[in-house]
Amino acid sequence: MAEIPANSLRFHVQRLPGHGAGPAVVFLHGLVVDNLSSFYCTLAVPVARAGHEAVLYDLRGHGRTERPRTGYDPGTAVRDLAALLAALRLDGHPVHLIGNSYGGTLALHAALARPDLVAGLVLIEPPLGGDWVANMIDTLSVAALGLEDGTLHSELTTLRRRKAARLAATADALLNRTSLIDDIAASRPFTPEDYGRLETPVLAVFGEHSELLPGARELARHAPHATVRILPGLGHDVLQGGTEALRHAVLERLGAVAAV
Structure with a gap:
C-alpha cells in the first residue's frame, strides 16, 4: 500500500507484482461507494498469479485517495491516470485497463484520448449508451x-x-x-465515430439482464476490435455475481493479446 503523488493529488495505490514480462494491468473501479478493494480478490490477485503486474488505485475522491472539490470529469480522470502511470514509471509501455461500471467508461475515455498508454481494454458493465x-x-x-x-x-x-x-x-x-x-x-456521450477510432482490442462483459446491453451492441457494431461477452443470469453485478466466469474471460483475453 502506498500514497503516490500525481496530478496534484495523493492517490492510494496497491501494486501486486507479476513474474512475467508483459504489460501491467491497471484496474479502475466504479463510482461513489466503490474503491480498489472490489478488484483485489476477484481479479487482481488471479491476474498477478498469472504473471501480470496488477496496479489498483482509488480514483480521485474515492477510498483513501484525496478528495478535492472539483475535477470529476472524464478528461481529468484520464490526466490522473496518465500522471499516475508516469509516477509509477509505467508510461514507457502500454498497459491493459480493466474497468468496472463507471471505471469501464473512464477506461474507454483513456483509450480514446491516450491510445499510446493502452494495450487493451476489459470493460465490465460500462454505461455506454447515449x-x-x-x-x-x-x-x-x-x-x-x-x-x-x-x-x-x-x-x-x-x-x-x-x-x-x-x-x-x-x-x-x-x-x-x-x-x-x-x-x-x-x-x-460516446458516438459511433468514437468507437470507430478505437485502436485497441476491447473485451466488454455484460450480464444477460443488464439494462446497459444496448450500449454493448452499439460498441460491438462500430468498434473494429471489440468483442462482447454476455454472462447468463446476471445483471449489473458481473464483478461479484459472475466472478469465476469473468476471471476466466479476463485471463484468456490477457493471454490472447500478449500472443499477438
Missing part, C-alpha cells in the same frame, strides 16, 4: 438528497453498522460536497 448520463445523474441526485441531512450516517453509527456508516459518509462527501454530479452531467 442516455446513461441522464440516468446516472437522476440516480446520483436522488442519493445525494437522501444523504444531505446526515441522519442516515447517524442512524447507522448508532446501530453500530460502522462500515455502512463510513460508506454513507463517503457518498455524502462526494455527492454533496464536490462537483462530481455536475461534472458527470456535462460529460459527452
Whole structure:
C-alpha cells in the first residue's frame, strides 16, 4: 500500500507484482461507494498469479485517495491516470485497463484520448449508451438528497453498522460536497465515430439482464476490435455475481493479446 503523488493529488495505490514480462494491468473501479478493494480478490490477485503486474488505485475522491472539490470529469480522470502511470514509471509501455461500471467508461475515455498508454481494454458493465448520463445523474441526485441531512450516517453509527456508516459518509462527501454530479452531467456521450477510432482490442462483459446491453451492441457494431461477452443470469453485478466466469474471460483475453 502506498500514497503516490500525481496530478496534484495523493492517490492510494496497491501494486501486486507479476513474474512475467508483459504489460501491467491497471484496474479502475466504479463510482461513489466503490474503491480498489472490489478488484483485489476477484481479479487482481488471479491476474498477478498469472504473471501480470496488477496496479489498483482509488480514483480521485474515492477510498483513501484525496478528495478535492472539483475535477470529476472524464478528461481529468484520464490526466490522473496518465500522471499516475508516469509516477509509477509505467508510461514507457502500454498497459491493459480493466474497468468496472463507471471505471469501464473512464477506461474507454483513456483509450480514446491516450491510445499510446493502452494495450487493451476489459470493460465490465460500462454505461455506454447515449442516455446513461441522464440516468446516472437522476440516480446520483436522488442519493445525494437522501444523504444531505446526515441522519442516515447517524442512524447507522448508532446501530453500530460502522462500515455502512463510513460508506454513507463517503457518498455524502462526494455527492454533496464536490462537483462530481455536475461534472458527470456535462460529460459527452460516446458516438459511433468514437468507437470507430478505437485502436485497441476491447473485451466488454455484460450480464444477460443488464439494462446497459444496448450500449454493448452499439460498441460491438462500430468498434473494429471489440468483442462482447454476455454472462447468463446476471445483471449489473458481473464483478461479484459472475466472478469465476469473468476471471476466466479476463485471463484468456490477457493471454490472447500478449500472443499477438
